[in-house]
Amino acid sequence: MQIVFQDPYASLNPRRTVRQSLSEPLRVHKAGSRQAIAQKVQRAIEEVGLPQSALDRFPHEFSGGQRQRIGIARALVLDPEIIIADEPVSALDVSVQAQILELLERLKRDRGLSFVFVSHDLGVVRHFCDTVCVMYLGRIIEQGLSGQVLDHPLHPYTRVLRDSSPLPDPKARITLTKIKGEIPAPTNLPSGCTFHPRCTRARPECALQIPALGAMSTSHSVACFYPLNADVEKRIGDSLGAA
Template identity: 70%
Template sequence: MNTLLQVRNLVKRFESGGGLLGAPKQIVRAINDVSFDVGRGQSIGLVGESGCGKSTVARTLLRLIEPDSGSIHFNGIDVRGADAAELRKLRQRIQIVFQDPFASLNPRRTVRQTLAEPLRVHRIGKQSDIESKITKTLDEVGLPQSAMDRYPHEFSGGQRQRIGIARALVLDPELIVADEPVSALDVSVQAQILQLLERLKTERQLSFVFVSHDLGVVRHFCDEVCVMYLGRIIESGPTAQVLDSPFHPYSRVLRDSSPVPDPAARIKLSRIVGEVPAPTNLPTGCTYHPRCARMQPECKVTAPALLGMQADRQAACFFPMESTTD
């Protein structure tokens, strides 16, 4: 695989509490030792429950949130070590599409102004070139030229997300970080946006880090998937293999909890107990052991490493599941 993005041992913690009333500070362990690679033209999905750290990982890749430790290399360039000038150049090659297309667009800027701003910031092209680039990019995402002088509130949710995608594309990036890009949209519109992203991925040979809680969307769009739980990747591998035959008990529960678009389907839920532990007070050993039906004494003491199970498959579990009927 021709690796474009390499992430190693990424860690991010936040402080919670404290202040004038003297409440004790607590440490929120948002990301704990996360590592993965993204190849050229490849899409990697980050999935898990709300609060598992997947969106925090996405934002650290662009240093919108500064990680505490670990390394991020983009095409051999050290992202964490980049100064302001180098980081500006990198952000031309790495772009992000946010979850809420209305909140991520300036309501006082027209589409023309929104798409022209990145080009001016990066000093790309003269005015005539910028106009031509905006027109071409709007056509690429399925919006008419007449949309250029309208404001965000004049568009539907799906159209606003197309504008957000166009803003990312206008700089001709190599990698797009998509943070829940379709979760705020109706199902029919989700399908249209996914088809658009799939086409852009093929035509532009784009790479994606795709954050989602919807396993159906991830199955459709992502080549590989990383399952996250309490800030750690607990299983990774080719998407179909991980979702069809997961090794980690949590991956099984996550898959079984995903809605199936078939009223006649019989869904057998895997056993799970309790609630997700607070990220300020993580369990010892395997963080999933308080909820796991396969828990053994070893799980309470030692945290399992993410190890190879099969070719291209990894899981962090002392007692992995052997098959979908296990």
């Protein structure tokens, strides 16, 4: 497992060349001779679309997109099976974001990599991710296939999250959804469902019990007593009354 950080400049040591930064993980793990390490570093930098001449330069000599490619190369040198990408494109221009996402797609396909992709940009999530987990105050409140969750949200927070995202179409005229109240302090969470103080569908029992993540279909789960689906809502409401 490896990680790609959000800020490509802060994640690189400004006093080390690219070669030194990429070689260090291999040396720490004793992954071959000096010559083998040098060859692997060269392959990694080329795989992310940078020339070998970049290896002897320092981070400040690169653009933000190039620095992120270096961060990705550093994650690749140890041949991970999974990469945690923490907002890897949020600090980049839109055109550069597209290039980095294309690179990650290629790596996913060619290397058979899996990604845990952390992002608040729903457009990027829809483009890159197969499945999505929506979190609120540290708990997963909905999960499923990306298209299902974003097009047919079951949790009220997921719908607000989706409806508060602007559309990249200048002709589109939409009213962005607002959400009442403030996010509670993580050190003083509300009782029951942590979203209930801000939820327009909240009922008394929402403040008393923490809803479990339950499967609504084979590929869609939600943690809500009254999800955004009439049939599901009635079924859960009946079971709650019976309890």
